[in-house]
Amino acid sequence: MAYLKRLLIGSPMETKRLKHEKLPKWKALAVFSSDALSSVAYATEEILLVLMLLGTSVFFYSLPIALAIVGLLVIVTLSYRQIIYAFPSGGGAYVVARDHLSTRTSLVAGAALMIDYVLTVAVSISSAVAALTSAFPTLLTWKVEIAIALVLVLMILNLRGITESATVFAYPTYLFIISVLFLIIVGGWKLFNEGWHGFNYVNHASAEHFFTTGYGVFILLRAFSSGCSAMTGVEAISNGVPSFKPDSSKNAVITMGWMSLLLGTMFLGITILAAGFGVTPLEHKTVISQIGNHVFGNSVLFYIFQMITMLILVLAANTSFAGFPQLVSIIATDGYLPRSLAARGDRLVFSNGIILLSFLAIVLIIVFHGETHSLIPLYAVGVFLSFTIGQYGMIKKIWKEKTKRNVAILSIIITGTTVTGLVTIITVIAKFTQGAWLVIVAIPLMVVLFYKIHAHYEKLAQQLKLDESDRTIKKELVAPKVIIPISGVSKIVAQSVQYAKSISDDITAITIVFTEEEEHKIREKWLKWYPEIELKVIYSPYRTILSPLLDYINEVEKETKGAPVTILMPQFIVKKWWHALLHNQTATILRFFLILKKDIVITTLPYHLKE
Template sequence: MRFGQIKRLLIGSPLRTRQLTHEKLPKWKALAIFSSDALSSVAYATEEILLVLAIIGASAFSYSIPIAVSILILLLVVTLSYRQIVYTFPSGGGAYIVARENLNVPLSLIAGAALMIDYILTVAVSISSGVAALVSAFPSLIPWKVALAVFLIVILMMLNLRGIRESATIFAYPTYLFIFSVLIMIGFGSIQLWKEGWHGYQAQIGNQAHDLGSWVGILLLLRAFASGCSALTGVEAISNGVPAFRSPAPRNAAITMIWMSLLLGIMFFGITLLAQAFGVAPKEHETVVSQIAEHIFGRGPLYYLIQIATMLILFLAANTSFAGFPQLTSIIAQDRFLPRNLAMRGDRLVYSNGIILLSLLSILLIIGFKGDTHSLIPLYAVGVFLSFTIAQLGMVKVFLNEKKKNMFRIAITGIGTMITGIVTVITVISKFTEGAWMVTVAIPLLVWLFFAIRKHYNDIAKELRLVHYTQPKKVKTKVIIPISGITKVVSQSISYAKGISDDIVVVTVDFDDDHAGQMREKWEEWNPGVPLIILRSPYRTLISPLLKYIDSLEKEKEEGEFITVLVPQFIIKKWWHTFLHNQTALLLKALLIFRKDVVVSTIPFHLHH
């Protein structure tokens, strides 16, 4: 089976460009594809809060409720701000576009770099967390954590390469299964709590035994808040992908964002409340959600349904990045800050190169951190809250520049900017030694790379710009044809060479005098009308004598004259025939392609056997 056939089998037949409108998403599918990251964060956000509070002691778990309330207030502010971004910038791109249009290029690139890093981390965290949910239910799979995570990323990549609409249909059902299963768990848990009463950790806010009035205690509370803010990652995804929605895209995206935020708030607070009420504490190989589900349902069918649904939503949460990352990189690439091939749609009308790049970087991250969710989380929230802050700052400027100023919108967005800015600083400081330093270093490096790529494209454009439209001049070229023997392909090459130049020479490399003499006799007998140069190679190498001969011709040629090397090459019929022939032609082309005024061309000869 050929590569093309395998590709068609895996990702489907190519789609015409005009079919792009049919790939737009209705709200119910868009919720599944763009909100799975935000919704899935409820599976680990509460656990991250409790892990930090556990440093103080189990009695400090009572602080998880006020921390959760603070995060819900932040969610409300961010949602209101990003709804305005959806309406104001319907072309997508989120924080990057907002900053580019209203602030400046460096800030827009910082936002773009932060979002790109966050998308990569989203895939790594979501997949590793999904695998953690799976091994909580099936501990025998613990040794296979990394392999399972890599396998799931590859599957996700293949599904996304098939196209937006197909992947959305596939992903919709597990997303809604997770939503309903968590809501059922919260509902049954609330009934159980009402019947049995509060039997978990008692509220001890203000207890001086915690010593939370000290700087260390305050820092730990702030660190717990920053960890819980991972629940907000993914909220910006809808604003980045507005063009993927059906018309009217901004209105449908705004409605979907409200749905997402309501579901996120209910599920996050419900899980945090039940964890506190039932006395759930973090365990090494069992998630908080698993413990809550077991407490309510036991290890029965509903418990395994919730674990499987959690694993699936965390797996699909990574799909938010597969929707957002390629869209974002395509916009940055159109601005010439990333390679141009990231701006091109593939056969299935998706940004295939962006999807593949995201997959490879995420796999490297999973392998590097051994699939450990808790090691990846500290890297997570820095990028997203930095982009939140820049986006809202840009929107403040938009609203201030309006003729009819809406003070409510200005106030909400301004407050949101301050809060997310403070959260960014808290996250960096509180998690710096745990790994946040990597992101604070990676963002400037990525911005530097953006500028280096843009400079390269600008330099090339300047060098290639045709200032005066003059008629192209005919240039002289000396043609060199390297051969190993007298064959049909040599005859074909000479015939082609005579069509482009009168100055042709055939060159062969020989290792002994006897063979060289026989070669010259055969050449004179054939007499094709071009001279044969025989180069001796006492060390039995082919490439070195040819390169030295070309060097000598370069020194002798006139200014503006070219040297054309015609390399005869067999085109084999079956792939495995490649191993039966040497690859001298490929090596010679690779060595000559970087030489000025040397043109390398292949003369193909198609073999029938």
């Protein structure tokens, strides 16, 4: 097992190497922006899928919706620049709210971000598989299995370390950026030469009557909230500032600026091409693949573009693998998640956070059958809620400061808070019946869980805290009564008896037999080797071992009236892992049942076999 682990994730790294595990801007863009950049592969399609409820005559409205989203992206980017500078330790909205709002608000932000990160992996991987099956429909029946395999590959790559995974992910990300920009340029040239032959406002002006009713406006807002999925992942850079090379804040801000520029350009370009070519969503063909087919035809370039799109959608999930472990490590350090999530693994990454993220994403993929459109309604609620909380926290921070306030910055952040708050409300209302209610229910449940974990740690600390009375022993130490469960008389038992004699004179061996013949044999052998030690033989007519053993131990515990009882369990350790499958695990199971008993000490004495 150790060999397999080393093969998959590499050799352990010394702690002092942590300072070298920092990312330059060009790698950080690939690691932290792949989610946001890859969303251009499905964000336009999500807008069109909602507008289809009113018919293709309103598809032209995808353009003003896209422009509104790009405007929102600019506002959020400007706001989050301030968060990066103010909180270089990372953590984003969670840390801002913790320091300047309240614990409860920070935990809401933390829960929202955690949910969004898990959904990012599930949505990105499912979208990648959709891109693959658009080009190769015969793989449709295997889409869930392919998605799970891709999550596991990402998990292993990230367990190898941040700089190593960043190098792997950087080149495909830039290849995707180049290919999409090339698609937009070539597609734009075709539209210029052939003329606009898709959806336009002039020919479909009659569609305006849809928006004189409440239903039409509701659909428009719902399309806007679906298109806002293009902005998921924008906050990842603010969560992972410590991963950047010095000056980390400045490098993170520059990277975020490039990410927003690329995202806005690609998203708007894809939406224009979709409208210009008159692309409509189809069941097994994504909008971006149809645009690729319009631009490149059924040539090799089209298939290369599809493979690159699939690859970036897989790597988009890596944004979560960079942000989620960093976030949960901060929450765990604060005592609201298991402390194991705050520990770095062999390769100086938060290994437990990476594994937890992979497990939760796989569960979502299985539950929703790898359907992107089923997962998208759950998306964006968490990220826009965290946007709002983070920016509101920055307003409180700036307002508390004694120094001269920058009116321009404050105005930007107030505008961003207001707009993202409205988008959160719109998203909740528009997607509530489609599944957004799950996120709304999950966030408070997670906050309750955070408080339960924190309460446990506080009680534990209180009970383990030393005081003056602990300097002296309150009562005289008494030698324990030792019970040795045995199944026969052998070298492993001899080792256990020898150890038992070194700690107590009150020793009893106990064995469970099914027949009188078994009892006779074991008594005879025991008297030959250990006549001075009592052997308790219990007959089990129903051939059970654990129940009679536990009953006897319970009786002894009552008889001793609080005196220490030690269960000394002989256990041989096999040389090869698969040999363990050839033996029962009675000692392990018995230890599981006894560990909860207050006055019983469980000691395992291993005997290592040579072969």
